[in-house]
């Protein structure tokens with residue numbers, strides 16, 4: 001009854017990660033979510049827990065901490081978390097050079113990975129297009145989750161295990177430091193469900209929607225909105241298994257961990273000269289397979305003023321053109337098209353701000369929220385303790 005009370009705004013992956021970390025430290029947690037179920041970036045992604053995309057050092061360590069917590073969720077909450085690993089494929093000589101350079105540095109960087117020949121690749125996945133295939137890089141650390149399933153299931157588990165209260169369909173309209181002296185109830189939260197509630201601390205995890213609660217913080221933050229288009233293919237049937245997450249040589253341009261490779265510059269120049277339309281729409285291609293057998297494909301990146309509510313057929317066509325060059329699936333029947341929007345900071349893995357005592361904003365996990373959130377939340381609650 002006397003546990004200190006904290007609130008989390010937003011039941012996307014960042015909010016759920018904070019709720020879990022706070023509850024483990026003995027806080028009574030209330031989560032506010034304006035929708036009946038969270039339906040933002042956290043349910044629209046590939047479900048890739050992707051340490052191999054993080055710069056080596058602190059970010060990679062945070063991703064590995066997150067990974068360990070995903071594996072805990074698998075055991076304790078019974079969630080489907082597949083430790084499938086990942087493969088980057090090389091179909092061009094410059095892509096193969098980057099992979100070789102990366103592998104030669106990997107041990108020094110503390111990253112486990114191995115180069116695979118085309119024959120070895122075919123033992124791990126049926127989906128590597130053999131035409132022009134030079135090799136691949138296997139990393140064992142990546143995992144696959146089913147985003148809509150985990151974002152729906154984690155709240156029920158947190159409620160059962162820790163007594164966390166979820167106030168769904170409850171919009172938080174404002175918050176401010178309380179004007180009384182009670183040190184343990186210092187923030188007043190106004191929401192659509194009740195006039196006012198008071199908490200020791202409020203963590204704002206509202207994804208790309210900071211505008212309505214803290215427009216002045218957003219204006220000074222450097223955060224940018226990014227829109228991604230995605231596709232899924234019908235399940236090819238229960239006897240066909242992707243085996244591992246797959247990424248293309250184009251993906252090497254996207255993740256900062258590969259910046260240690262001298263050949264990356266030449267690869268980027270070649271793509272920019274040969275296929276400038278891929279840079280224009282931030283296209284690189286990846287594939288994951290969820291526990292329903294669906295194959296999730298993407299993606300593109302459009303920023304700021306380029307973001308429109310309408311999806312571009314041209315982007316889907318370009319993605320499919322590139323996907324067909326590097327992957328081979330039993331069929332190409334598209335079951336769904338969608339897009340998602342996330343907030344991203346140009347240099348930080350997460351954007352944090354304290355606009356008033358007891359109020360913490362945590363957003364801007366960019367394209368790595370599924371990978372980083374559990375680790376970031378742990379580090380923050382350790383710091384706040």
Ligand SMILES: Cc1cc2nc3c(=O)[nH]c(=O)nc-3n(C[C@H](O)[C@H](O)[C@H](O)COP(=O)(O)OP(=O)(O)OC[C@H]3O[C@@H](n4cnc5c(N)ncnc54)[C@H](O)[C@@H]3O)c2cc1C
Nearest residue numbers: 010012014034040042045046048172207340368369370371
């Ligand atoms: C297409 C796509 C693919 C991606 N793929 C991957 C991937 O494979 N791996 C990976 O690691 N990352 C991936 N990402 C990134 C990842 O999805 C995001 O970083 C992450 O989901 C952000 O989580 P969030 O909780 O901050 O935001 P959200 O999921 O948007 O959640 C914010 C929640 O806050 C609620 N909210 C906002 N304001 C209020 C308010 N005032 N009151 C109450 N509730 C409020 C919203 O309703 C929402 O549910 C991808 C993103 C996209 C868009």
